[in-house]
Amino acid sequence: xxxxxxPIEQLAPTALASSNTLxxxxxxxxxxxxxxxxxxxxxxxxxxxxxVSFDVTRGTTLAIVGESGSGKTTTALAVMRLSxxxxxxxxxxxxxxxxxxxxxxxxxxxxxxxxxxxxxxSLNPRERAGAAVRAPLDLMQVGTPAQRTERVAELFxxxxxxxxxxxxxxxxxxxxxxxxxxxxxxxATNPELVVCDEPVSALDIAIRAQILNLLARxxxxxxxxxxxxxxxxxxxxxxxxxxxxxxxxxxxxxGPRKAFFANPLHPYSVALMSAVPTVHGGRKHAAQRIKLSGxxxxxxxxxxxxxxxxxxxxxxxxxxxxxxxLREVVPGHWVRCRxxxxxxxxxxxxxxxxxx
Amino acid sequence: xxxxxxxxxVEDLRVEFKTRRGKALVLNGxxxxxxxxxxxxxxxxxxxxKSMTALALLRLIPSxxxxxxxxxxxxxxEDLVQADEARMHKVRGNRISMIFQEPMTSLNPVxxxxxQIGESLRLHAGLDAAAARARTIEMLQQVGIPAxxxxxxxxxxxxxxxxxxxxxxxxxxACRPDILIADExxxxxxxxxxxxxxxxxRDLQREKGTAILLITHDMGAVAEMADRVMVMYAGRVxxxxxxxxxxxxxxxxxxxxxxxxxxxxGSSLQHERAxxxxxxxxxxxxxxxxxxxxxxxxxxxxxxxCAEQVPPMFATGEHGALATGDGTHRAACWxxxxxxxxxx
Numbered sequence: 001x002x003x004x005x006x007p008i009e010q011l012a013p014t015a016l017a018s019s020n021t022l023x024x025x026x027x028x029x030x031x032x033x034x035x036x037x038x039x040x041x042x043x044x045x046x047x048x049x050x051x052v053s054f055d056v057t058r059g060t061t062l063a064i065v066g067e068s069g070s071g072k073t074t075t076a077l078a079v080m081r082l083s084x085x086x087x088x089x090x091x092x093x094x095x096x097x098x099x100x101x102x103x104x105x106x107x108x109x110x111x112x113x114x115x116x117x118x119x120x121x122s123l124n125p126r127e128r129a130g131a132a133v134r135a136p137l138d139l140m141q142v143g144t145p146a147q148r149t150e151r152v153a154e155l156f157x158x159x160x161x162x163x164x165x166x167x168x169x170x171x172x173x174x175x176x177x178x179x180x181x182x183x184x185x186x187x188a189t190n191p192e193l194v195v196c197d198e199p200v201s202a203l204d205i206a207i208r209a210q211i212l213n214l215l216a217r218x219x220x221x222x223x224x225x226x227x228x229x230x231x232x233x234x235x236x237x238x239x240x241x242x243x244x245x246x247x248x249x250x251x252x253x254x255g256p257r258k259a260f261f262a263n264p265l266h267p268y269s270v271a272l273m274s275a276v277p278t279v280h281g282g283r284k285h286a287a288q289r290i291k292l293s294g295x296x297x298x299x300x301x302x303x304x305x306x307x308x309x310x311x312x313x314x315x316x317x318x319x320x321x322x323x324x325x326l327r328e329v330v331p332g333h334w335v336r337c338r339x340x341x342x343x344x345x346x347x348x349x350x351x352x353x354x355x356x
Numbered sequence: 357x358x359x360x361x362x363x364x365x366v367e368d369l370r371v372e373f374k375t376r377r378g379k380a381l382v383l384n385g386x387x388x389x390x391x392x393x394x395x396x397x398x399x400x401x402x403x404x405x406k407s408m409t410a411l412a413l414l415r416l417i418p419s420x421x422x423x424x425x426x427x428x429x430x431x432x433x434e435d436l437v438q439a440d441e442a443r444m445h446k447v448r449g450n451r452i453s454m455i456f457q458e459p460m461t462s463l464n465p466v467x468x469x470x471x472q473i474g475e476s477l478r479l480h481a482g483l484d485a486a487a488a489r490a491r492t493i494e495m496l497q498q499v500g501i502p503a504x505x506x507x508x509x510x511x512x513x514x515x516x517x518x519x520x521x522x523x524x525x526x527x528x529x530a531c532r533p534d535i536l537i538a539d540e541x542x543x544x545x546x547x548x549x550x551x552x553x554x555x556x557x558r559d560l561q562r563e564k565g566t567a568i569l570l571i572t573h574d575m576g577a578v579a580e581m582a583d584r585v586m587v588m589y590a591g592r593v594x595x596x597x598x599x600x601x602x603x604x605x606x607x608x609x610x611x612x613x614x615x616x617x618x619x620x621x622g623s624s625l626q627h628e629r630a631x632x633x634x635x636x637x638x639x640x641x642x643x644x645x646x647x648x649x650x651x652x653x654x655x656x657x658x659x660x661x662c663a664e665q666v667p668p669m670f671a672t673g674e675h676g677a678l679a680t681g682d683g684t685h686r687a688a689c690w691x692x693x694x695x696x697x698x699x700x
Contacts, residue, residue: 067549174402174639176638177638204401204573205574205575206573206613206634206635209618209619209632209634210634210635210636212632213634232547234618234621237624238619238623238624238632257624258625261622272548275548276547277550277551277574277576277577277579277580278576278621279575279578279603279620280579281576281579282580282599283580286554286580289551289555292551295518
C-alpha cells in the first residue's frame with residue numbers, strides 16, 4: 001500500500017541532507033491493516049506513521065515529541081526495522097536500511113541500537129546483568145571471548161556501575177541502575193545511532209537527571225547520535241539539538257532547538273510546552289495554561305484537513321478543509337500550520353505561550 | 357485553606373515488615389495532618405514510604421508480612437488504627453478513597469466501567485441498580501467524559517489512559533469522600549493529559565471541598581497543586597511546610613535537590629546547557645541506614661554529626677534557616693542547629 005505524498009514534502013527536506021547526515025528518513029509510512037468490520041466493508045487501516053521525513057546529523061540528538069498515539073515510537077521502531085515499513089526510505093550513512101533483509105540487516109543492527117522506556121520489562125529477570133550486556137557481543141561475534149569479558153567490564157564502568165555488579169540479577173538493581181544496564185547493552189556493539197524511546201519517563205525525577213546527564217556525557221565522549229523519543233518538552237529541551245513534534249502520524253513542526261524553544265510556532269507545540277508543570281510557575285502557570293480538550297482523533301480515519309484542527313483553539317474553517325503542507329518558514333524551521341504568518345521575514349505563531 | 361481542626365491527624369505512625377533479615381521499619385514516626393478542603397502533597401523518590409503512608413491510612417498494608425506497629429491515624433477524632441475491619445469497610449471508598457498510579461491495572465478488565473463505579477454507590481450509599489446507574493452517568497459527566505450514557509457500558513480497554521484515570525476519579529469521588537488519596541495519578545500519563553487531570557482535581561475540590569492527599573515525585577506538580585508539602589525520605593518526614601515555604605526556601609538539602617534536578621522549560625534560551633543538577637546515588641535500602649541521617653551519603657552538606665544522630669525536626673522560619681519562624685515550616689537537618697528550636 002503506497003500513498004503519494006505532496007511534492008513539497010518529497011523534495012524539500014532533501015535540501016537539508018548533507019554528508020554529515022547519519023540518518024535520513026524520507027516520506028515514511030507505517031500502516032497496520034485491521035480486521036474487516038463487516039463482510040462488505042473495506043479493511044480498515046491504522047495510519048500510525050503517515051509521511052514522516054527528517055534527518056539526524058552525526059553526533060547530535062533529534063528529539064521526536066508527541067502524545068501517546070502520535071506515532072513517535074512507531075517511527076523509532078520503523079527506523080530500527082523492528083516494525084514493518086509500508087513505504088518510505090530510511091538511510092543510515094551510506095546504507096539503504098529499508099532495502100536490507102536477512103543476514104545483511106542483522107549485521108547492520110550493530111550500527112543502531114535502542115534503549116526502551118521500561119527498565120523493568122526490558123531486561124530478562126533470569127539473566128544476570130553482565131550476560132544481558134554481553135549478549136549483543138556474542139550474537140554479533142565481536143572480538144574474542146576474552147575481549148568481550150573485558151568490554152562488558154568497561155561498559156559497566158562507562159555507565160556508572162561497578163564491574164562486579166555484572167553478576168547480579170535485574171531485580172537486585174533500582175530502576176535507574178537498570179536503565180544504566182540497558183544503556184550499557186545498547187552501547188555494547190559500538191553503535192552509531194542510539195534510539196532512546198522515552199528512556200527516563202519511567203524513572204523518578206531525581207534519577208531522571210542522572211540518566212540524562214549520563215546520556216549527554218556518553219554522547220560527548222563516544223560521538224553518539226541519538227534519536228530521542230519523549231513526551232516531555234522540558235526533558236527534550238535539555239537533551240536535543242533538533243526537535244520534531246509529531247501529531248497523529250505526522251510531523252507538525254521541526255526545527256533547531258533554540259529557534260523552536262524561543263518561538264514555537266504550531267499551536268500544538270505551544271500547548272505541549274504549556275502542559276509541563278514548572279516549579280516557578282505554580283498555580284498561576286496552571287491557570288493560564290492552554291487547555292487541550294479531549295483526546296487525539298483516531299488514526300484509522302484521520303481527519304482530511306489539519307489533524308489537530310479539532311482540538312486547536314486557533315482553528316478556522318479552512319484548517320478543517322485542507323491538510324496544510326509542512327513548510328519552511330525560516331531556514332531550518334518547518335511548520336505544518338496555515339495560520340503561521342510571516343511578518344517582516346519572521347514567523348509569527350498564531351498562539352503564544354502564556355507568560356506567567 | 358481552612359483553619360478548623362484537622363480532618364485527619366497522623367501521629368507517630370510506624371509500619372514494619374517482617375522479612376528474612378528481620379523487621380524492617382518502612383515508616384518511622386510519620387506525623388502530619390490534613391485540614392478539610394486542602395491539598396497536601398507528599399513528595400519523595402520511590403522507596404521513601406509515600407505510598408506506604410497512603411496504604412497505612414486506609415489499613416491496606418499487606419498483612420502479614422506488614423503491620424502498623426505504632427502511632428495513631430485520627431480521622432475526625434476516630435483512631436483508624438484501632439478500628440475493626442467492618443468499620444474500615446465503611447470508611448474505604450466512602451469517607452476516604454484512593455486513586456492509584458496505573459489506571460489499567462486498577463480497573464477490573466472484565467467488568468463495565470459503569471458497574472465498577474456503581475459498586476461503591478450501591479454498597480455505601482445503598483442505591484438500587486437504576487439509581488446507581490443514573491448517579492454513575494452523572495459522575496462520568498462531572499469528570500469530563502464525553503457521551504457518558506454510552507461510556508458507562510464500555511469496558512476499561514475501550515478507554516484511553518486519560519479516560520481510565522477519569523473513571524478512577526469518578527469512582528473515588530462517587531460517595532463524596534472527605535479525603536481523596538491520589539497516588540501518583542498522572543505518572544503513567546502524557547503531560548497534556550496530566551494537565552487535564554490536575555485541572556479536574558482542582559475543579560472538583562473547589563466544588564465539593566474534598567481534601568486531597570497527592571503523592572508525587574515531581575516538584576512541578578507540587579507547585580501547581582499543593583497548599584502544603586511534606587517531603588519524605590527513607591520512611592521519615594524530613595520537611596514540611598506551605599508550598600511557598602518549601603519551594604522558595606527549602607530547608608532540607610534533599611528538597612533542594614528535588615527542585616534543582618527538574619529540567620526547567622526555556623532554560624536553554626538564557627544560557628548554554630549545563631549538566632542538570634542531580635542527586636547522586638540512590639535511596640539507601642532499609643538495611644543500610646545505620647545511625648544518623650539517612651540522606652547523609654548523598655548530601656553535599658554532610659557533616660560528622662550527620663552520621664551519628666538522626667536530626668530532629670527543626671522549625672525554620674519564613675525565610676529559611678535563620679529566622680525563628682512560626683513553626684509551620686520544619687526540616688529535619690542538622691544545618692538548622694545554630695539558633696533553632698527543636699519541635700519534635
